[in-house]
Amino acid sequence: MMNSLKWAMIGTLLSATVVAQQNPAPKLSSTQSLLNGRAVDANQKPLADATIRLRNLQTKQIEQVTVSDNKGEFSFVVRPDTPYVAEIADQTGRTLAAGDVVNAQAGDAAATLVALPAKLPASGAIFGDTAASVMAAVTGIGVTVLQTGVLPVASPEK
Numbered sequence: 001m002m003n004s005l006k007w008a009m010i011g012t013l014l015s016a017t018v019v020a021q022q023n024p025a026p027k028l029s030s031t032q033s034l035l036n037g038r039a040v041d042a043n044q045k046p047l048a049d050a051t052i053r054l055r056n057l058q059t060k061q062i063e064q065v066t067v068s069d070n071k072g073e074f075s076f077v078v079r080p081d082t083p084y085v086a087e088i089a090d091q092t093g094r095t096l097a098a099g100d101v102v103n104a105q106a107g108d109a110a111a112t113l114v115a116l117p118a119k120l121p122a123s124g125a126i127f128g129d130t131a132a133s134v135m136a137a138v139t140g141i142g143v144t145v146l147q148t149g150v151l152p153v154a155s156p157e158k
Contacts, residue, residue, distance in 0.1 A: 033080040033104030036111050039072045039088055042118040046072030050088050052114070057083040057101060065089075080106035086114050 035054070039047040052074045054064040063084075068074045078084055081103060088097045097116045104110035 031080065031106065033078050033106060034109040035076045035078050035084060035086070035102055035104060036109055037074050037076075037086050037099065037114060038112075039068045039074065039086075039114045041116045044115070046070070047088065047116070048072060051090070053087045053089050053095075054078070055085050055087055055098075057085060078104060080104055080108075086112050088114050088116060 037052070039050045039052060041047055047068055048070045050068040050072065052066050052068055053062045054066075054076045055061070056063050063078075064076050066074050066076065074086070076084075076086075083101050083103045085101055086099045087095045090096055097114050099112040099114040102110045102112045
């Protein structure tokens, strides 16, 4: 039992080494960090070919732009100890979603998840005529609205 466990651990280490050699992480200097992320839709399914922007929260500027792969994954080489946020943008440049604030340490990798929000029904179709309906109902029953703090003008006959 112990021998088979040892061989299983060796096999796991060897397979991890092969995967790491096929997909090597970028070489980082001591003045860089890595931000790895994943873009998903509202159902947590990967977003392939999504435009991902990296915003530096100190300067409030977009520093880098990339496109997610077929698994929704993306990476940025960033400055350490700098707060960043990854954003999903549409083709017009509008921000659709933003991840959590990430602040990677020098030489380390940090991770983020950017998820599109769930789509809600358009409230305009449901509540579009609410103000008109309320005004019609109030007027129909004879309710009058007065401005607060202003007394109504009294009739000279009373």
